[in-house]
Each structure stands twice: as C-alpha cells, then as structure tokens.
Amino acid sequence: MLIATWNVNSIRTRLSQIIDWINQVNPDILCLQETKVMDDNFPVEPFEKLGYSLEIYGQKSYNGVAIISKIKPENVKKGFNGCTESNQNSEIFLDQKRLISADINGIKIINVYVPNGSSLDSSKFAYKINWLNCLSSFLDEQEKKGELICLMGDFNVAPSNLDIHDPKKYEGGIMASEIERNALKNVLKKRLIDSFRIFEQNTGHWSWWDYRNNGFELNKGWRIDHIYISKELTSKLKSCVIDCSPRGNLRPSDHAPVMIELNLNGINEDFFEDEDNFFEI
C-alpha cells in the first residue's frame, strides 16, 4: 500500500500536476495540505474518475486538508475533538482547517497542516505550540484505543539540524527552535517513528524549497514534511521516498510529495527483527 502526503499550495492551481503525479505513482492514499478552497469548490471529479474517494476539510484562501483514497475512508473526523488546551474554543482555533483523520485498511490515517508560526515572538507562534499540544492530546486518545497510526503532513518543523540546508543560519529560528522540536517530540513520544530516517540518516534531503532566491535550483531546502508511523507498523515499512521531481515543474508547489510503501501482507524481517535498529527521534 502506497501512502503519500503533499502540500500542494492550492488544489485548483496545481490540479493537473497532481493528476499527472497520481497517474505516474498510483498511490493508494494521498493526503493533501493547503488546498485553499471551500469544500463546495473542491475539484472532486478528476479524482473520482480515477477511482478515488475524497474526504475534504477546506476553507477560503488558507489552509485546507484532504484525504484521497482508493479504499473508502471510514470514521472520518475533521479537526480536534476534546482538546483541553486553553484557547481551543477561540475563533481562530476553530476556524482553521488543519486536521482530518480517517480509518483506512485498519490504519488510523491522520493528515495535518501544522501552523507555520511566523516567528518566535509572534502570537502565531504561541498558536503553533498550542496546536501541537492539542495534536499530542489527540494522539494520546488514539493510543488509548490501540490504533495503528500513520500521521503525516506538513509539520513546519525540521526535527533536527540534519533537516536544514544551512543549520548555522537557521538553527533556533522558526521551524528549527528547541520549543518547536520539543513540542513535536511530545506529539511523537516514543510511539511514532519517522519513516524517512529509518532508511536515510544523512543530511541533504529536503521536502520544501523557498520560492525566493532560487531555492530549488540551488538545492537550499528543508525537510519539514513527514510521515510518522506506529512502532508496530515499522515491520511492514518497505520504503520512504521524497519525490523531488514535481518541484521542478512549471509553476510548482514549493513542497515535494513524500511517500511510504507498507507491505501489509508481509514482514520485512531482515532489518526490523533487531530492536536496536529503532532510532531515537
């Protein structure tokens, strides 16, 4: 089963590129972020023609997430429920469409668009940390229910300095601060594993390049789009790949898709039988 995540920076502007990519890659599940459109205006037909079901949670201009799946998603939930964070009822918190989850093939698929946070002294930064704390509570609930989890999306956090092209310049700033990294760790705890880092421990792999200053051409990127899976699923994980090719398209999204392959019928024994092969996050 091929599972992908992609911040497309407008579903309508990127539609033909997304359809082309689906035709090349044939994912079973594709989670999108930054669709930037209200549900009534989401272009569902091109995906339905290819045999996909859609679950969408969008808003005008900003944010917006969607799950596109060959198997019809069940138990679809939009946004948080039961978050105990202090400002959970504020208008801004409820208005931003950043999370959608569903059960597919026995796995709890959680698609997130984590707030960027702007800068460390911004009120948006406090919102980002608060949002991540709510996500942590949300995952606590899922863990209590014994769910197998695949948590993916645009996290707007580089988990370590390996995930930044110029750590000396950016360490400690937005997307690379200890506060954000600790908030992300508190979401993952020890229960969720970074799929990409199981296969690749070196720096130099990015999922986002700034539109400005020839970021992609100069390969000055960040790895901020992630697929985290329950420890119990790692025995079924065959690969995790960042597909940089769509970033080279004309009028691209600034993010590249990230995808994993899960072999739900078999176990990849040669690597995962040894507990020591699990990496610290």
Added chain:
DNA sequence: ATGACGAGCTGCGCTCGA
C-alpha cells in the same frame, strides 16, 4: 538574498505562507 516568490481575493495592492 526574506520588499526579492507565489496564491487568493472581488484585486488593479494587500495578506499570508515558510
């Protein structure tokens, strides 16, 4: 290299993103 790019809006310049 962050005013420097790109998207959306009811637009003809602004806000926002990362």
